[in-house]
Amino acid sequence: MNHVKHKGHEEHAVLVVNPGMAQFESALNDIRALERLAARDSPVQRLDPRAMVIVTAAFLITVVSFPKYEIAGLVPLVLYPAILVAVGNLPLRVLVRYLLLAAPFAVLVGLFNPLLDRAITARLGALAVSGGWLSFLSILARFLLTVSAALLLLAATGYSALCSALGRLGMPRLLTTQFLLLYRFIFIVADEAQRMVRAYVLRSRRAGGMPLRVWSSLTGNLLLRAYDRGLRVHTAMLSRGFDGFMRSRHTPHWSWLDSGFVLACAGFFLLARFGHPAELLGRWVLQVLR
Amino acid sequence: MSHHIVEVSGLEYRYPNGTHALQGVSFRIEHGESVGIIGANGAGKSTLLLHLNGCLLATQGTVRVGDFPVTRATLPEIRRSVGMVFQDPNDQLFMPTVQEDVAFGPLNMRLPPEEAEARVQQSLAAVNAAHLAARPPYELSGGEKRAAAIAAVLAMSPDILVLDEPTSGLDPHARRKLIALLRGFKHTKIIAAHDLDMIMDLCTRSIVLHDGCVEADGPTAALLTDQQLLVRTGLELPLRLQGCPVCAR
Numbered sequence: 001m002n003h004v005k006h007k008g009h010e011e012h013a014v015l016v017v018n019p020g021m022a023q024f025e026s027a028l029n030d031i032r033a034l035e036r037l038a039a040r041d042s043p044v045q046r047l048d049p050r051a052m053v054i055v056t057a058a059f060l061i062t063v064v065s066f067p068k069y070e071i072a073g074l075v076p077l078v079l080y081p082a083i084l085v086a087v088g089n090l091p092l093r094v095l096v097r098y099l100l101l102a103a104p105f106a107v108l109v110g111l112f113n114p115l116l117d118r119a120i121t122a123r124l125g126a127l128a129v130s131g132g133w134l135s136f137l138s139i140l141a142r143f144l145l146t147v148s149a150a151l152l153l154l155a156a157t158g159y160s161a162l163c164s165a166l167g168r169l170g171m172p173r174l175l176t177t178q179f180l181l182l183y184r185f186i187f188i189v190a191d192e193a194q195r196m197v198r199a200y201v202l203r204s205r206r207a208g209g210m211p212l213r214v215w216s217s218l219t220g221n222l223l224l225r226a227y228d229r230g231l232r233v234h235t236a237m238l239s240r241g242f243d244g245f246m247r248s249r250h251t252p253h254w255s256w257l258d259s260g261f262v263l264a265c266a267g268f269f270l271l272a273r274f275g276h277p278a279e280l281l282g283r284w285v286l287q288v289l290r
Numbered sequence: 291m292s293h294h295i296v297e298v299s300g301l302e303y304r305y306p307n308g309t310h311a312l313q314g315v316s317f318r319i320e321h322g323e324s325v326g327i328i329g330a331n332g333a334g335k336s337t338l339l340l341h342l343n344g345c346l347l348a349t350q351g352t353v354r355v356g357d358f359p360v361t362r363a364t365l366p367e368i369r370r371s372v373g374m375v376f377q378d379p380n381d382q383l384f385m386p387t388v389q390e391d392v393a394f395g396p397l398n399m400r401l402p403p404e405e406a407e408a409r410v411q412q413s414l415a416a417v418n419a420a421h422l423a424a425r426p427p428y429e430l431s432g433g434e435k436r437a438a439a440i441a442a443v444l445a446m447s448p449d450i451l452v453l454d455e456p457t458s459g460l461d462p463h464a465r466r467k468l469i470a471l472l473r474g475f476k477h478t479k480i481i482a483a484h485d486l487d488m489i490m491d492l493c494t495r496s497i498v499l500h501d502g503c504v505e506a507d508g509p510t511a512a513l514l515t516d517q518q519l520l521v522r523t524g525l526e527l528p529l530r531l532q533g534c535p536v537c538a539r
Contacts, residue, residue, distance in 0.1 A: 030424070035386055039424070160386065184384050187428075191380075232381040235345050239374040240399035240446065241366065249393045251403055 031186075034151070038158030044088030047200040049165035055265045056153045059085065060270040063145045069121060069134040072279070074141045076272045081148040082263065090155050098151050099144065106143035110136040114169050125182040159183050164248035173245055180246045189226045196222060294321035294371075294449045294478045296342065300351035303337055307534045311337040313502040314351070319478060326489035326510060327482040329499035330524030335454075335482040336377075338499065342452050342480065343372040355450065360438075370399060373448030373477075377455040378434035383427035388414070388438045391427060397445040413444035417471060433464030440471075450478040486514055486528035498523050 023211065038045060059080055066073050085092060117132035154162065160180060167176040196218055210218075234242075271277055296319040303312040305360040311340060319325050327335050340346040341353050344360045355372055358364040373374050385391040389410050396406035410453045414420045417437040427438060436456065437516050443451065456472065457465045469491050472479065483489055489496060489510060498506040506513055513519060514528050526532075 036426075039387075158386070160390070163450070188384070229381070232378070233384055235340070236374075236382040237384075237394075238343060238377050239343050239369055239376075240395035240442065241369050242394075243398060245364075247397035249390055249397065249403055249406065 004073055032097075034155055035058050035158060037090055037094070037155040038161070040089065042088045043117050044084055044090075044156045046257075047156065047261060048254050048258040049161045050169055050252065050254065051262050052153050053162070053165050053169060058266055058269055059149050060146055062273050063142050063149075065273065066138075066142075069131060069138060071134065071138050071141060073276065074138070074145065075271070076277045077145055077269075080268070081145065081152055082151045085158065088152070088156055090152070094155075095148060095151055099147055102147050103143070106140055106147075110139035113139070137201045145247075160248065161250070161252075163246075164253065168252070177244065177246050184233075185226075185230060188229055189222070192220050192225045192229060196225070294482065295319065295354070295356055295479070296343070296450060297354040298338075298351070301338070301341060301348050301353060302350040303346060305337075305343065305350050311502055312341075315499070315502070316351075316502055317497055317504060317507055319480065322476065322491045323495060324477055324479040325481070326493035326496040327480060327499060328484070328486065328489060328496055328525065329505075333499040333523070334502040335499055339374070339452055339454050339480070339482055342450075343374050344368050345374075370446055371449045373443035373451050375440055375443050375451070375453045375456060377458060379427075379432075379439040382439045382442060383435060386426055387423070388419070388425055388427055388430070388441075389423040392442045392445045395442060395469065398473055399446060409445045409447070413441040414438075416444055417441045431464075432459050433461070433467070436460065436468060437463070437471075448477065450480065451475060454481045454482050455484065456481060457483065457488050486525070487530055489512060490528055490530070498525075500524070 033069075061072065063077060084090070086097065087092045113136040114130060114132035117135065118130045120128045121134060122130040145282070157165065163176040163179050167173055197210075199217065200214065204210070204214075298318075299316045301312050301315040302310075304310050315334070315338060326339060329335050337346065341360065342355070344362075344365045347360070347362070355368050358367055360368050381513070383391050383450060385394060392410045392413060393406045396409045397403070401409065401460060411420070414423055417440050419437045419441055421435065422434055422438060427435060428512040430438060436459075440456075453472075457468060460468060465485075465488070472481075472492055479492065481489065481493060493510050494538055495496075495508065496510040497504055498519065505523050506516075506519055515531060517527065520526060
């Protein structure tokens, strides 16, 4: 990462890509890791993808429907991702990596709340807590819940099964095909980019970053190359009878287990939203202690 | 069995940038024949192959596959009967796993999923790659990728196999195995390649292209020993016919 300046060389704005090369490859591997998880066999992966889609949607709606300052009410909902991770035998490490990757966005969204909203709304003993801090924490909690639910949906179903489930639930086929192709082409573009960056790194004398000027010509080139490659892939797809729609290899079967899963989750979400389980549990514990 | 015939007559093709890639190409390939298409870089081999399954449509002249002329209306039938294996298997394999990729063609043919699954098993077994079914294509070696790409085409049970540089990028052992595999197929085969030794092994007949025209068409053994023809078209004797590199005899 240390950038060595050569004497007599023009100074450039430097964007750091090195050791970005390794980071880039590991980011690609991460996406593929998620895809590999979906190929595992566990009760979670055996669920009908449609059931996972419905439950995830219900979960997201529940999470965002809480009022702005709510934190305690969100806590019981952690059970849903936690149980999925445990039953689905999914590695927490991959999940955490993704959450960290997306965390800056959530932090940015809530960053100014403590500054703008200074009215005291709660007291923790001697500590006065302003509404801004509460809503900031609430945003972080919602972020953790929603993003992990989305990642778990992907890890439990796999991208193509997910798209075909969305199609079966009524999403226009044109859209699901777009999603599937987009996902394929990400890898193609990334592959080309990887090769170009490698070629640059091997021939550049700079120890650190890549000058902005090189970046701009590289991205232009990447667009052309990716376009070319995309055309070749498309030709190969046409040769195998592609007619604009991606067809799925499996017809999913909805079993009573799926119905049970959807009903149980829906019941739990309703309880978490309207039944205040944290408060009930607290009162019950206090009663027992008395 | 008239439907495995490929007939090209007066084929001309001009790319949008003005390159006159094919200038009146004509030939007829009969059922069960194995034909090599050879020529220097830029001679028009790849352009010609792209016409055989309608990826490109003729500017002038006609291409007939079996009972159908290659036109926009006949494309689905043409693409089922002509299986095209592209030069770079990376362009062909794009699904998350090998079995999904091999199933891509059969599913596009609207076969029911069970039938498609059976086709996947059969064609992977035919290229000795049944063990690769669940692997993601980007993890495979060059030889394995090539086998998977061929299986993907076989799954559509084509009558005619068109291969573009099938041995490029393979190590000697993988190349040898591929040649043995292709020799076992009973399809009509059309193979474009620079690997003239492989053409000698697999094709009884060859068509030499030069600057977008058919320069020669005849038995491979005669064409590939004709030094004057080879020099004129930018080619060389197959390695096995060249002198010993040590004693030059």
